[in-house]
Amino acid sequence: MDFEIRKDRRPQGRKKLTRERAAYFQLMQQGYSSREACRIVGIDVRTGKKWRNGRHAHKGREKAAPPIYQEAPPSSGPSRYLGEADRIHIADRLREKATVRAIAAELGRSPSTISREIRRNRHPVGGQYRPHAAQARADARRPRPKPGKIGQNPDLRDFIQRHLDIRWSPEQICQALRAQFPDRPETHVAHETIYQALYVQGRGELRRELAKALRTGRTRRKPHRQAACRQPRFATPMIMISERPAEAEDRAVPGHWEGDLIIGQDGNSAIGTLVERATRYVLLLHLPQGRTAEHVRDALVETVQTLPAHLVRSLTWDQGAEMAAHGAFTVATDIPVYFCDPASPWQRGSNENTNGLLRQYFPKGTDLSVHTREHLAAVAAELNGRPRKTLGWETPAERLHKLLAA
Structure with a gap:
C-alpha cells in the first residue's frame, strides 16, 4: 500500500475514502477477512460491509447504493484450469494433512499443478490456503492483455531506451541488465520482451522510433513462418x-x-x-x-x-x-x-x-x-x-x- 494508515480514527464526515477503499479490497483479494481488512485500513466494519454488499434505501436518510465490490465472473476456460470446486477440495485435504501427490491423484492433475497452485494462491502472510480467495486471485490474473513488465517499471524502460539509442541489440541489453542488477529480478527481461515492446501495436512501452535503431531498421516485424509469405525454395517450382x-x-x-x-x-x-x-x-x-x-x-x-x-x-x-x-x-x-x-x-x-x-x-x-x-x-x-x-x-x-x- 502506498499511503500511511490513518492514526486518527475519528469519523471524518462525508469524506471520500477512495484510497482506503482500494486498499480494503486489495486486502480482501489477498485472503484477509472483512473485519481484519477494516482494522488494518482503519475503517468501521459497517463501512466495509456497505462497500461489499451495498446498502438499502432508508426513508428520508439515504438512497440505495449498489455494491462496489464486483465478484469475479466464473471461469469459462477449458478444463485444464483449476475451478472453484477443485480449490475447495485442495483446501479440505490440506486441512487433513494430505500430501500434494495424493491430492493430485484425487483430482486427476499433475503434482506440480497442485504445488504451484498452493504456492501462488496461499495467504501471503499466514500461509493458509483459502479456496475462495485463491479463486478470486486466479480469475483476476487471467484476463488479457496484461500490462507489460517494461511499461510498469520506469527505470527499466529508461535503461532500455538509453541503450537502444546507442545501437545496442535487445540481447546485449538483457545481458547487461542481468550483469548490473543481479539482485533485482524485476529488471531481468528476455530479448523477446523488448522486441514485443517495440513491435506490438498498442503497448506503448517503448518509443516506436527506437525500432529504427535495431540492426534491421524495420519498424514492423517481417514474418517468416507463415506459409503464404514464404519465398519459393527453388527458382524452378518443385x-x-x-x-x-x-x-x-x-x-x-x-x-x-x-x-x-x-x-x-x-x-x-x-x-x-x-x-x-x-x-x-x-x-x-x-x-x-x-x-x-x-x-x-x-x-x-x-x-x-x-x-x-x-x-x-x-x-x-x-x-x-x-x-x-x-x-x-x-x-x-x-x-x-x-x-x-x-x-x-x-x-x-x-x-x-x-x-x-x-x-x-x-x-x-x-x-x-x-x-x-x-x-x-x-x-x-x-x-x-x-x-x-x-x-x-x-x-x-x-x-x-x-x-x-x-
Whole structure:
C-alpha cells in the first residue's frame, strides 16, 4: 500500500475514502477477512460491509447504493484450469494433512499443478490456503492483455531506451541488465520482451522510433513462418511426391530412383547416393569438387546417362539446397524430379536405409573427398552383391540382371 494508515480514527464526515477503499479490497483479494481488512485500513466494519454488499434505501436518510465490490465472473476456460470446486477440495485435504501427490491423484492433475497452485494462491502472510480467495486471485490474473513488465517499471524502460539509442541489440541489453542488477529480478527481461515492446501495436512501452535503431531498421516485424509469405525454395517450382506416379509407390515398375547426399567432416565434402526402388540397386556419385547444385546436377546427368532409358523413369529427392538445379537436370535428361515433404525421411525409406549401410564404409566426421571414383564403384558393387531379405534373399545385382535380360 502506498499511503500511511490513518492514526486518527475519528469519523471524518462525508469524506471520500477512495484510497482506503482500494486498499480494503486489495486486502480482501489477498485472503484477509472483512473485519481484519477494516482494522488494518482503519475503517468501521459497517463501512466495509456497505462497500461489499451495498446498502438499502432508508426513508428520508439515504438512497440505495449498489455494491462496489464486483465478484469475479466464473471461469469459462477449458478444463485444464483449476475451478472453484477443485480449490475447495485442495483446501479440505490440506486441512487433513494430505500430501500434494495424493491430492493430485484425487483430482486427476499433475503434482506440480497442485504445488504451484498452493504456492501462488496461499495467504501471503499466514500461509493458509483459502479456496475462495485463491479463486478470486486466479480469475483476476487471467484476463488479457496484461500490462507489460517494461511499461510498469520506469527505470527499466529508461535503461532500455538509453541503450537502444546507442545501437545496442535487445540481447546485449538483457545481458547487461542481468550483469548490473543481479539482485533485482524485476529488471531481468528476455530479448523477446523488448522486441514485443517495440513491435506490438498498442503497448506503448517503448518509443516506436527506437525500432529504427535495431540492426534491421524495420519498424514492423517481417514474418517468416507463415506459409503464404514464404519465398519459393527453388527458382524452378518443385513437383511434390504426392504427384509421383502410382507405379513408383508400389515398386511394381523398375526405374524409379531415390537420391540423397551423405555429408563428410564439417559439411565440406559429400558423396551422392542413388537407390532404385524396385531392386535396391545402388549407384554412388563422385563429388570431389564439392556439393553445390551445379556439381550435383553434373554428376547426376553423367551417372543416369550410363543406364538404359527404361531403367530411369523418375528421381525422388529431399528439399536440400543441392537440388536447386533440378530444372536443368530434367531438361538435360527428360527425367522428372519429385520432392519429399519437409522432415519426412520415410518417403525415401530405401535411400535412408542404404545411407546407413554406407556409413560403415564412410564414417561420419571423415573427409569424403579422398575417396576415388574407383573406390566408390567398388563399395557400390559390394553392396549390390549382398543378398537382401526384402528381395527374397536375392542380391540387387541379380534382380537388376533379370530385368535387363527380360
